[in-house]
Amino acid sequence: MSPATSHPSLSARAAEVPRASRQDGAYPRPQLLxxxxxxxxxxxxxxxxxxxxxxxxxxxxxxxxxxxxxxxxxxxxxxxxxxxxxxxxxxxxxxxxxxxxxxxxxxxxxxxxxxxxxxxxxxxxxxxxxxxxxxxxxxxxxxxxxxxxxxxxxxxxxxxxxxxxxxxxxxxxxxxxxxxxxxxxxxxxxxxxxxxxxxxxxxxPSISIEHVSWLPAGHTAVELRVRLRGVAPAGTRLSVALDFDESGEDLGQLDVDVPAGARRIRVDVPLARQHNGQAEDELTWSPEHPRLVDATIVLSDGDCGDTIASYLGVRTVGTRRGAFLLNGSPYDVRSVLNQGFWPESHLAAPSPEALRREVELIKDLGFTACRIHQKVEDPRFLYWADRLGLLVWGEAPAAYEFAPIAVHRLTREWMEAVDRDISHPSIVTWVPFNESWGIQHVADDPAQQAYSRALSDLTRALDPSRPVISNDGWEQQNTDLLTVHDYEGDGAALAHTYADGAARKRILDRLAPSGRMQLVGGASDAGQPVMLTEFGGIGFQPAGERADGWGYTTAADDEDWLARIRSLYEATRASDLLAGTCYTQLTDTMQETNGLLTAERTPKVPIADLRRAITGKG
The missing domain is CATH 2.60.120.260 (Galactose-binding domain-like)
Incomplete structure (x- = not known):
C-alpha cells in the first residue's frame, strides 16, 4: 500500500480537526488532536x-x-x-x-x-x-x-x-x-x-508536531512549547490562533518563522484584552467557571504541513501566608481520594463515558477537587476535569524498595507523566511521593532524604507553575504544602487537633497523628498551607453488600455513617488552620468498604444527603 496522492490545503485540514474543548471524550490524547x-x-x-x-x-x-x-x-x-x-x-x-x-x-x-x-x-x-x-x-x-x-x-x-x-x-x-x-x-x-x-x-506529515504544552506567562500571555517530530527545514512557519470557547472571540494570534534545524519551539502567545487585567475574571478557569480557550496550531512548509487542535485553561495556582491560591485568591480545597479502580476493569476505565461520569459524580457530591491516588490517570479523565471544572492532584505510582534502579525508574516515569499532563488546567499540585513509600527510612537516611528533595526540585524544574508536595502525609522536607493524614473518627477530637495556630505548632513540633514526624531532614516550618489530605475512611456496607470489608473506623448503619461524616466535616470547617481537605475515599475498592459510593459507583445514601454533610449547605 502506498500513500494516496490527494493534497488538501492546510485550511481544509484545519476545518477537519474537531474543536478540542468540545470533543466527545474518546480521543486518547485530548490536548493534541x-x-x-x-x-x-x-x-x-x-x-x-x-x-x-x-x-x-x-x-x-x-x-x-x-x-x-x-x-x-x-x-x-x-x-x-x-x-x-x-x-x-x-x-x-x-x-x-x-x-x-x-x-x-x-x-x-x-x-x-x-x-x-x-x-x-x-x-x-x-x-x-x-x-x-x-x-x-x-x-x-x-x-x-x-x-x-x-x-x-x-x-x-x-x-x-x-x-x-x-x-x-x-x-x-x-x-x-x-x-x-x-x-x-x-x-x-x-x-x-x-x-x-x-x-x-x-x-x-514528514515533519510534524509531537507535543505541545501550555504554561502561564504572567497575566497577559501564555507560553507555548512545541516539540517537533523531525527537524524543521528552512522556510517552516508556526501559526497559532486562540479563541475563547464560551464566545468564540479571537483571543490572540501568532505567526513566527521556525529556525532551520529546530526541534523545539518556545513562544509567548499574547492574550487579547488582558493588558491591564480588567477582563481576567471573564477568562480565567476555575471549578466554578471551567472556561477553556481553543487553539489551532499549524506547522507549515509551503503547501504541506501539520495542523492540530488543542485547548488550555488560563489560571494560576500558588500559596501565600498559609492559604492555597487559585487565580491569586484563597481557595478552600474540598477534595476526595480516588483510586481510579473499577471492579470489572481494574485500572482501565470500563469506557470513555465512565471517565466523564466519574468527574460528574465527584462534583455532584460537592467536591471541588480529587486526588488521583497512586496512578497516572487516563488523559481523558483529565479532559473532563478540565471541561467540567475539577481540581486534580497529580501523583506518582510508588515503588516499594529504595535502590538505585528504583530511583532511576521512578524518576524517568515521573518525568514522562509531568510532560504528558503539564498543560491540563485541572492539575494544580504534583505529588512525587506518598507516605514514604519507596523511601521508608527518609526520617533519618541521608540518601533517601536527598532523593525526596531532589525529585521535588526536579518537578519544580520541569514545571515551576504548580506547588509540589514532597511526601504526602508525613516526613516532609522542601514541600510547598504541609499535608497530614489523620484517620481520627471522632469529630470533636479532630476539631481540637486542627483548631488554630497553636494546633499547627503541636503538629509540627511533636509526632504527627501518624506517629511519625511531620518534618524531617532539618526542615522547618516556612508558613506553608496545612491540608488534611487523608481523613475519614469510615467503613459502611449497605444491605446486600459484602460483609468482609473494612474501613479505618466502622459505622453501624446509614444514619450513623452519615452522622460521622457530618461530624468530621463540621470539625474541618471550624478549623482556622486547614487550607483544604481530602476525604478517603470516593468508592469502595475491593476489600476496602470506606467509599462514599459502592465499587459500582452507586451512592450508599441519597447523594443530596452526602452533599449536605460534605459541604454544610442545603
Missing amino acids: RAAWQNLDGVWAFRVDDDGVGDADGWPDGFDTDQQIVVPFPPESPASGIAHDGFHPVVWYSRTISPEDLRNAGYDADRPRVLLHFGAVDYRAEVWIDGRRAGSHEGGHTPFTLDVTELVRSGGPHLLVVRAEDDPHDMTQPRGKQDWHEDAHAIWYRRTTGIWQTVWLEAV
Whole structure:
C-alpha cells in the first residue's frame, strides 16, 4: 500500500480537526488532536508465557493460541474476557493491522509517516510488526509512540505483536496500589498487567508536531512549547490562533518563522484584552467557571504541513501566608481520594463515558477537587476535569524498595507523566511521593532524604507553575504544602487537633497523628498551607453488600455513617488552620468498604444527603 496522492490545503485540514474543548471524550490524547486516527482497541489474540519461552520459540513472528482478550482491559480483569488473578509475569498480544486501519489513520501523500501509540502498558513492552522489531518502552503508567512507517509500507495486512512483562515481585518497579501478594490484602488491589489504555494509529506529515504544552506567562500571555517530530527545514512557519470557547472571540494570534534545524519551539502567545487585567475574571478557569480557550496550531512548509487542535485553561495556582491560591485568591480545597479502580476493569476505565461520569459524580457530591491516588490517570479523565471544572492532584505510582534502579525508574516515569499532563488546567499540585513509600527510612537516611528533595526540585524544574508536595502525609522536607493524614473518627477530637495556630505548632513540633514526624531532614516550618489530605475512611456496607470489608473506623448503619461524616466535616470547617481537605475515599475498592459510593459507583445514601454533610449547605 502506498500513500494516496490527494493534497488538501492546510485550511481544509484545519476545518477537519474537531474543536478540542468540545470533543466527545474518546480521543486518547485530548490536548493534541488531528482529524484522522484509528482505534486499535477490541479483540486481540492473547497468550500467557509463564515459562518465558516466547522469544526463543519465535512468538514475535506470531503465536498459536485459542485465547482472546479485549484490549485495553488487563488480563486480571473480568472485562478482558480472561480474568486470570494469579501471577503471570509475561503475556503476549497480537492483532492484524489492515489496509483499512491505515487509511482510517489518515495515511496519504501529505501524511506519509505512520505512528503507533500506546496509552499505557504495564510494565515493560516490546513491539514487533511482521516479526520485525518496532521498539520498546519501560514504565507502566505513561504513553509511548513508535514510528512504524518502514514496517507498514508494503501495504498489509500486517501482524502486530506485543510482549508485556510485569514482574509482580520486583518492588523497584513503580506500581502504585497493585499488590505483590497473589491475593489482594490490606490497602493494595489486584494487579494490572499489560495493555490498559488505548492503542491507536495516526498518520502525520514528514515533519510534524509531537507535543505541545501550555504554561502561564504572567497575566497577559501564555507560553507555548512545541516539540517537533523531525527537524524543521528552512522556510517552516508556526501559526497559532486562540479563541475563547464560551464566545468564540479571537483571543490572540501568532505567526513566527521556525529556525532551520529546530526541534523545539518556545513562544509567548499574547492574550487579547488582558493588558491591564480588567477582563481576567471573564477568562480565567476555575471549578466554578471551567472556561477553556481553543487553539489551532499549524506547522507549515509551503503547501504541506501539520495542523492540530488543542485547548488550555488560563489560571494560576500558588500559596501565600498559609492559604492555597487559585487565580491569586484563597481557595478552600474540598477534595476526595480516588483510586481510579473499577471492579470489572481494574485500572482501565470500563469506557470513555465512565471517565466523564466519574468527574460528574465527584462534583455532584460537592467536591471541588480529587486526588488521583497512586496512578497516572487516563488523559481523558483529565479532559473532563478540565471541561467540567475539577481540581486534580497529580501523583506518582510508588515503588516499594529504595535502590538505585528504583530511583532511576521512578524518576524517568515521573518525568514522562509531568510532560504528558503539564498543560491540563485541572492539575494544580504534583505529588512525587506518598507516605514514604519507596523511601521508608527518609526520617533519618541521608540518601533517601536527598532523593525526596531532589525529585521535588526536579518537578519544580520541569514545571515551576504548580506547588509540589514532597511526601504526602508525613516526613516532609522542601514541600510547598504541609499535608497530614489523620484517620481520627471522632469529630470533636479532630476539631481540637486542627483548631488554630497553636494546633499547627503541636503538629509540627511533636509526632504527627501518624506517629511519625511531620518534618524531617532539618526542615522547618516556612508558613506553608496545612491540608488534611487523608481523613475519614469510615467503613459502611449497605444491605446486600459484602460483609468482609473494612474501613479505618466502622459505622453501624446509614444514619450513623452519615452522622460521622457530618461530624468530621463540621470539625474541618471550624478549623482556622486547614487550607483544604481530602476525604478517603470516593468508592469502595475491593476489600476496602470506606467509599462514599459502592465499587459500582452507586451512592450508599441519597447523594443530596452526602452533599449536605460534605459541604454544610442545603
